[in-house]
Amino acid sequence: MNSIFAGILKIWEFFANNILTQPAYMIGFIVLIGYMLQKKPWYDSLAGFLKATIGYMILIVGSNGLVTSFRPILAGLKDRFHLTATVIDPYFGQNAVTDGLEKTFGRSFGDVMILLLIAFVFNILLVRFSKYTKLRAVFTTGNVQVQQAATAFWILLFAIPSLGRIEVLLVMGVLLGLYWAVGSNMTIKPIQQLTDGGGFAIAHQQMFGIALVAWISDKMKQSTNKKGNKSVKRLEDITLPGFLRIFNENMVATAILMFLFFGIIMFVLGESYFHQLFITSNGVSGLAKGASFFFYILTTSLGFAVNLAILQLGVRTFVGELTESFTGISDTILPNSVPGIDVAATFAFGEQNAVTIGFLFGALGQFLAIGALMIFHSPTIIIAGFIPLFFDNAVFGVIANNRAGAKAAMILPFLSGIIQVIGAALISTWIGMSKFGGYLGMFDWDTVWPVFTVILKYLGYFGVIIVAGILLLIPQLEYRKDPKNYFLMVDDYDAYKKNKGIE
Template identity: 60%
Template sequence: MDILKAIWEFFATYILRQAPYMIGFLTLLGYALMGKKWYDILGGTLKAIIGMLILNVGSSGLSNTFRPILAGLRERFNLTACVIDPYYGQNAVTAGVEEVFGKGFSQAMTLLLIAFIVNILLVRLNKITKCRTLFTTGHVQVQQAATAYWLIMFALPGLLGYSTDVPMLIVMSVVLGAYWAVGSNLTVKPMQELSDGAGFAIAHQQMFGIRLGYWAADKFFGTNSGKRKKEIKKVGEMEMPGFFSIFNENMVCTAILMTIFFGTIMAVIGKDFFVASGATTEADNFVMYCLTTSLNFAVYLAILQLGVRTFVTELTASFQGIADKLLPSSIPGVDCAVCYGFGDANAVTFGFLAGLVGQLIAIVVLIVTGSPTIIICGFVPVFFDNATIGLVANEKGGLKACLVIPFISGLIQVFGSAFIAGWVGLADYGGYLGMFDWATVWPAFTVVMKYLGYVGVALVVIVLLAIPQIEYRLDKKGYYLITEDYEAYKEYKGIVTEENL
């Protein structure tokens, strides 16, 4: 028994919660179920792990490079506030959960494991539940389990009165597991269309945001958004005259835009802050420091895209073994950064900048109106939410959608987070998760559960599980075809791509 417990603890700690090794484990399992030779399994598994590690280098590089700039803005304007960032949010839960609720943080990790089992069961029964996606991003699951742990205890304090934590963990796991299964399932159609059937969904913090952005882009900016059919201009299809033609190159466009935008912000913050923080020295040329920091955005974005290209083929190919033998008609839900290897690369930058402008305007509004909770934008929500939503919006609605929808997303992230973080008390501990779904969907869940109690829990779960059922009934033929045979799906839908021309 002790041996089994040790094996489970090792798996939970070093595989389930570590995205590269979780991806590697799924690749290994998938290829093994397909009957591949041992050296093919080894090669594919290593490639998947290394690709995910490369993606993490790019992702963490982006965060580590630009987080000090946002901190500088906070200090420059003397703002004491709640930072919206998954890591600040997790730290806030860790710091306050015992003081506020008398519970330890370890139960949040137990919640993660049980919720993941709920996700697996919902996918295994997908012919009934219509849930087709397995949530594989362990680091995101840790962050979400922590925040859900706090929100549900706040909404349902009666759960704290039991002599055991079992009722509390069951309620939490059903809600969170259903959210993982349904949320990632919502991204299947946008991601399959964006990637031309690469075979993945998104399992991150903005899953409802992706589907909402996809719908809004098509509804208000797409080819059928007006009275007459119209042609949309995507970011990558813009023809730039003369000098502006250099913006057609993703790396050049990103470098120039980030240098102008963040170079200006760094100049406003001033050299003294960056010297004091240890980011540079008094002897260094500040102009060159600003230039190098801004150009690093293009560098880390290129690294991130390399990581995507390295592992996504192995994961999706091997996952066919899991789909055939264990989880039929399913595909993996992966990090949102995976989709940056598809579509118009410049849409990532435009979506990010539009979302940042929206967040900054919303923060000014909070300050001017005397809001009791002031929000400071963290890099992870402002980039990964809005870049992802912008990429999807561009695919359906072109440049206008790529700018307008992430801008609105930025406003929502700040206003929604200010409401929920202030209400539940996380603002007092300096952080909140703050990404799109957690500034919209989860505040709504919390309100419903707070005022309707266990009836509210049932209502939340029923609404979640009804979503894939509605999707299925709207397109019974295409619902599973889109994951099982995308070429047949395109023919069924009359989708024309460059390869078909």
């Protein structure tokens, strides 16, 4: 029996390390399975696998380019002002868990991968029985699953330290699997409306945030309509006068705004900091001796526009294949379902300037909140991480602009930025992760999960039931709002629009 279990575990480890936690291959694998279930010729299935995998790899190049270029700049603020601080970034958060699990709880990070397996299988089961659960989305973003499993593992060990190893894995496996299924399910409506039936949901770190932004945006639009304005002004509807018209072009607007934004930060850090960063032996980007600081800032800022364009190309390359192939899975194995994928997939839809505007106003909110933490002598000072700074707030800008216009695209990411910093400071200090220099820091983990942590900490086992009950209730309430069209939204979006009278 032990040898059988060990064999199964080895197979799982191989699948987890090489496919599940490698989003490009996971997406390619899903496309391959979908086309095979549709009984397409092997060469068409192979082509679909390659196109989807390569497309996702292109997205990763753009995404990693954004993060790699600007993480040292934001980290430089920590070094420049000699702050002992917590960086809100998924990878810093994962490193904090890796470093702190043994020291704080005497547990191994290896259990995180077992937790991930339990949560993933439970997510699939919840969708398989969608007739009863009303859940329609499978969480497929493997790198995000690892980050969340790590932080969730820490949270449960902190909240209910009396749990044994098996109990921790089972309890948090169920709760995390529910969060993945429920959260990605909540994004289906706003994402289907944004993409006009793109056939996917978001499986990332701000799923509840996307649903909340969509709901608030709709309320803002209703308020505008009550005041007699029949339509809202979106960013794409604004025609700027004179020389400001150059901002109507996405790449130009992005380049100029990023030059101003990062130019100020890089100027504050100083030329000497970037000279020190220049290490040719391992390819770290920095300023060579004798090179122009101005053109270094310009090149770094323009790189933002370049990487964003690469990211959008990747999205366009793989989304079509994924949508078409997933019908094979939804028709046979997982009826009434869609795949949940990386949040970056939204950046190829809607107004492109909304991505930049969402990022900039979210950054403004974050920096103001960080200043407030310093003024009020918070025990934990937060350092902005690029991933929450950009990926949360950019998608909020896109969703808000699409539903309620330019004003919403500025206000909601700004508020999000404040919430990210304050929420991360509170939860990371309380659960003890701030001592290890990092916290996940994305929107849901600064809002929803702190609430869950309070419930679990003070109500124990009964709290587990309450959290699970809340998560199970959400899709039931969504279904009751429109039972006739709830599943039609993912099965046939054109028929859904016809039923709803949407042009």
